[in-house]
Amino acid sequence: MKLLVTGGAGYIGSHTVLELLQAGHEVVVLDNLCNSSLESLRRVQAIAGRSLLFVEGDIRNRTLLDQLFAQHQIDAVVHFAGLKAVGESVRKPLDYYASNMAGTLTLCQAMADAEVFRLVFSSSATVYGDPARVPASEESPVTNPSSPYGRSKLMVEQLLQDLQCSDARWSIGILRYFNPVGAHSSGLIGEDPLGLPNNLLPYLSQVAIGKLDCLQVYGNDYPTPDGTCVRDYIHVVDLALGHLRALQFISSRRGCEVWNLGAGKGYSVLQVISAFEQASGRTVRYVFGPRRAGDIAANWAEPSKAACELGWKAERSLANMMADTWRWQSMNPQGYR
Helix, strand or coil, rough: CCEEEECCCCCCCCHHHHHHCCCEEEEEECCCCCCCCHHHHHHHHHCCCCCEEECCCCCCCCCHHHHHHCCCCCCEEEEEECCHHHHHHCHHHHHHHHHHHHHHHHHHHHHHHHHCCEEEEEHHHHCCCCCCCCCCCCCCCCCCCCCCHHHHHHHHHHHHHHHHHHCCCCCEEEEEEEEEEECCCCCCCCCCCCCCCCCCHHHHHHHHCCCCCCCEEEEECCCCCCCCCCEEEEEHHHHHHHHHHHHHHHHCEEEEEEEECCCCCEEHHHHHHHHHHHHHHCCCEEEEEEECCCCEEECEEEHHHHHHHCCCCCCHHHHHHHHHHHHHHHHHHCCCC
């Protein structure tokens, strides 16, 4: 297939583009590079031994989208483009609704006009908010996400479900990610946030190499075994492979389906720090700080629907995630720069 991948130069996008190329697909990447690097795609092509087409631009640029669909016979779209930090979304909600919600609306309008009706959407487990019980399944309530980021993802899910109900030609896969971490085993591509990291693993690894002084753990008074937040961590390569399975699924049938992509188990912040120290051989200095707005105590996935319908499950362990994170960071102390 020939695929348009929005946000394909980013962390999850670049790993997925690599798997798509290695599976034999043609790939056009659209990315505005606001939180990514073109170097990631150069390395992806080197690993895959295949080329892709890169277009710099924003999904809210309707003229550009129309040109892309006119110039290329796109079979399906894998949609990553958007803003993704929970804490930042609390401070900048308008940016998140404009990028995530309005951007997806513009993309879908352009797809409909070009008669491209297959879409895999990058959603998030934050749509579950603070779940009454864990693990969270696709049937768990999604009525009250705890941040503008989560609400923007839920609004997009609702848009896509309404769209498919209105026009049976659409085939849509919605993937609710839990917490992607790790890097490609080559150490050539990984997570490289611009500025101060918002997520645990890049912050942790930058402390380990001495780029940052100390990790602040947000809250140690949650109702969890050690007082720190518990999350379901999934290796980014496992996550990328989930997109290939979702593409296969939507290529053979119509409808709108939702799948959790997670490992099905939770680890606390302190457990992750300990696992990272074992993998890296470094001691990571950390201090406890107040809870962060938008965070919840615990969430992990019930991933059996993806196993049953997609034939997919997370294969890589927490130790693999930490080892691959450290390999990426130690080989690339300044990231892609």
